[in-house]
Amino acid sequence: MKKNRKEIMDKIRKDELKMKPKWWFEGIRWGLEMGNWIIVLVASVFLAAGIFWIELICPIKALDYGRLGLELILSSLPLLGLGIMVFLLIAGVVIYKNRGENYKKSIKKIWIIIVLTVVLAAIFLTIFRKVFEPEILLRII
Amino acid sequence: MTDEKIVELVRNGDKEKYSKIVERYEAKMFYYIKRMINQADEEMEDLVQEVLVAAYENLAGFDTKKKFSSWIYRIAHNKAIDYFKKKKMKINVDLGEKEEYWEREGKLPEDIEIDKQDGEELRKAVNSLEIKYREVIWLYYFEDKNYDEISDILRIPISNVGVLLFRAKEKLKRRYEKK
Numbered sequence: 001m002k003k004n005r006k007e008i009m010d011k012i013r014k015d016e017l018k019m020k021p022k023w024w025f026e027g028i029r030w031g032l033e034m035g036n037w038i039i040v041l042v043a044s045v046f047l048a049a050g051i052f053w054i055e056l057i058c059p060i061k062a063l064d065y066g067r068l069g070l071e072l073i074l075s076s077l078p079l080l081g082l083g084i085m086v087f088l089l090i091a092g093v094v095i096y097k098n099r100g101e102n103y104k105k106s107i108k109k110i111w112i113i114i115v116l117t118v119v120l121a122a123i124f125l126t127i128f129r130k131v132f133e134p135e136i137l138l139r140i141i
Numbered sequence: 142m143t144d145e146k147i148v149e150l151v152r153n154g155d156k157e158k159y160s161k162i163v164e165r166y167e168a169k170m171f172y173y174i175k176r177m178i179n180q181a182d183e184e185m186e187d188l189v190q191e192v193l194v195a196a197y198e199n200l201a202g203f204d205t206k207k208k209f210s211s212w213i214y215r216i217a218h219n220k221a222i223d224y225f226k227k228k229k230m231k232i233n234v235d236l237g238e239k240e241e242y243w244e245r246e247g248k249l250p251e252d253i254e255i256d257k258q259d260g261e262e263l264r265k266a267v268n269s270l271e272i273k274y275r276e277v278i279w280l281y282y283f284e285d286k287n288y289d290e291i292s293d294i295l296r297i298p299i300s301n302v303g304v305l306l307f308r309a310k311e312k313l314k315r316r317y318e319k320k
Contacts, residue, residue, distance in 0.1 A: 005163045006189045012156050017197055019152070025202035103296040111229070 031101075036095045040114065043088035045120030046081050051126045052079055089114060144209035150310055152200055162209075163193055169284070170217050176279050177221040177272060178228075188224060192217045211293035214280075218294055225272075266316045274309035 030123055061068035072128040092114045096102055102110065150158045170189045178185075196213050203212050242285070267278055280286040280294060291300045 004167055004193070005160065006236075008161050008163055008193055009157075010192065012159060012197065017194060019200050020198055020202070025199075081243055091189040104292055104298050106298050106300065 030093050032095055032099050036099065039088050039092045039095065040117050040121065043092060043118045043127060044098060046085040046088070047118055048124035048125040049081055049124060050078060050085070050127070052129075085118075089118065092118070147207045148200060148203060148209055149205055151197075159197060162196070162213075166210075166213055167193065170213070173214065173217050173279070173284070175219050177218075177276060182258055188220055189217075192220050196280060208293070211290045214284075214286075214290075215296070218276075236286070236318040263315065266312075266313050269316060270309060270312055273305060274312060275306045277302065278309045278313070 022098070053076070059073050060073050065072070093110050095109075096114060097107070097110055099107075105113075140141060142161070144162065147158050151162070165290050167189055169184055170192050174188050174192070175185050178188075192213065199216075203209065237268050252262050267275060270278065276295070277291060286294070288299050290303045291302045295302070297305075
């Protein structure tokens with residue numbers, strides 16, 4: 001063990017062993033924080049798009065047309081969007097759990113926090129859609 | 142001087158003070174890693190060196206408001222798990238006959254009455270546990286860590302620490318009673 005001690009201290013003295021700079025850790029912390037917010041935001045946009053799809057297709061009314069209605073629902077179901085949203089939710093939970101001391105929270109609690117945030121953000125986006133839409137259109141043009 | 146104070150000094154440029162940390166933790170880390178993955182002493186010493194080197198490299202990322210011991214135990218835990226995966230080792234390993242900790246601290250959960258003469262049986266019973274239970278038993282009873290510290294080391298919720306300890310004690314009790 002003494003050999004260990006000597007080797008480590010020699011490396012430190014010779015500057016062969018260096019401390020990583022503080023900004024490196026701050027960068028990781030901020031990256032995780034920002035990444036988490038971006039993921040939640042994108043997931044809520046997909047959920048808002050899902051709400052828009054329900055408004056557009058109106059699945060309950062479509063079912064009145066029987067098999068034809070069902071086929072319409074199935075063919076227009078935004079599967080890719082749903083898949084991406086589920087993936088983002090899982091990624092959001094994983095990142096959130098690894099941030100700071102969040103590991104102390106139970107996984108159930110973390111799922112509730114992330115899903116609730118996404119749902120609330122999607123409702124907000126849906127309610128204020130008219131505020132966002134002209135902006136989006138302008139950007140596209 | 143507390144560990145946290147030493148870390149503060151090292152971070153401010155007094156690199157020599159890191160020898161205090163090495164001195165304080167090398168034996169602890171050795172027994173902790175050995176408890177998880179019992180291999181040749183030389184290999185365990187190399188792992189301890191990796192832990193102490195990683196701790197030095199990442200010292201700027203340590204939050205001095207928290208306990209340094211939990212932080213360095215976390216690094217040791219990660220290194221041991223990595224080693225475990227790399228070597229694809231079996232879960233149950235024997236700690237060997239001359240484990241100092243067993244001889245010195247032949248104690249266990251308060252609800253299992255075992256005296257020092259039973260140290261050998263106790264050692265076998267603990268070693269037969271799965272690694273997650275063995276680790277939590279070790280940290281709580283042999284390293285005197287509290288729930289909060291174990292939660293920081295294993296990065297699991299505090300309630301899970303209690304559950305793991307309870308299950309570990311139940312398993313131990315059953316295995317010990319069988320004998």
